[in-house]
Amino acid sequence: MRVLAIESATNVAGVAVVAEDAVIAEAILNNGKTHSQRLMPVLARLLEEAELALEDLDGIVVSGGPGSFTGLRIGMATAKGLAFAGHKPLITVSTLDSLAYNVKGYPYLICPVLNARRNEVYTAVYRDAGEDLEMVMPYAALAPAELVARLLPLPEPVMFLGDGVPVFGAFFQEQLGSRAQVATVFASMPRAAVLGWLGIKKLRNGQVADLVTAKPFYIRTSEAEAKWQQKNR
Numbered sequence: 001m002r003v004l005a006i007e008s009a010t011n012v013a014g015v016a017v018v019a020e021d022a023v024i025a026e027a028i029l030n031n032g033k034t035h036s037q038r039l040m041p042v043l044a045r046l047l048e049e050a051e052l053a054l055e056d057l058d059g060i061v062v063s064g065g066p067g068s069f070t071g072l073r074i075g076m077a078t079a080k081g082l083a084f085a086g087h088k089p090l091i092t093v094s095t096l097d098s099l100a101y102n103v104k105g106y107p108y109l110i111c112p113v114l115n116a117r118r119n120e121v122y123t124a125v126y127r128d129a130g131e132d133l134e135m136v137m138p139y140a141a142l143a144p145a146e147l148v149a150r151l152l153p154l155p156e157p158v159m160f161l162g163d164g165v166p167v168f169g170a171f172f173q174e175q176l177g178s179r180a181q182v183a184t185v186f187a188s189m190p191r192a193a194v195l196g197w198l199g200i201k202k203l204r205n206g207q208v209a210d211l212v213t214a215k216p217f218y219i220r221t222s223e224a225e226a227k228w229q230q231k232n233r
Contacts, residue, residue, distance in 0.1 A: 002058055003058055006195075008071040012190065016196050067122065096112045103183055113165060114163055
């Protein structure tokens with residue numbers, strides 16, 4: 001089974017062709033260009049280098065959010081277009097789940113944090129449960145202080161990772177002391193290869209998205225939408 005995975009939830013874009021037992025090809029882009037400029041050329045080049053065509057794939061996997069509203073929309077539109085054109089199933093995977101699996105094997109709590117702007121992070125908390133990760137705290141958009149308040153009753157060390165760490169990592173370490181650990185910059189980048197591997201697991205279980213109704217999981221409204229709602233109350 002082979003899938004094409006598209007990661008566009010943060011400033012770092014990624015594309016990968018993944019089989020059940022191998023990463024066939026992967027590209028990670030962090031060159032400042034927009035996802036709309038980068039995704040299709042990189043997709044085409046990656047498939048060419050992997051010597052595969054759309055018809056050779058078993059599904060299209062896309063990062064479902066949360067994350068950048070614009071990035072998620074571009075990724076979802078691209079994935080849906082490819083799935084529709086190739087008559088392939090579409091599989092969405094949580095950005096936070098995928099990020100947490102970057103450090104699977106860490107023996108304590110895993111806490112991905114994505115910068116949600118407005119002094120909040122998109123987050124969840126996981127624990128390694130053997131074959132899979134167990135969710136300890138569900139997806140949420142929280143102020144850093146609220147996240148710390150929820151972590152304080154849990155006695156274990158916490159591994160923070162994601163693009164929220166450069167912004168709020170010092171605060172977490174100040175509040176949690178030696179319990180707060182920070183992943184490497186490489187582990188903090190969402191990986192399309194990990195996304196693809198999780199997508200294959202979902203595809204095998206028949207967990208596919210509806211091509212018509214599938215949309216990103218934003219957790220909260222965008223800044224523009226929030227302002228519009230406030231203005232039109």
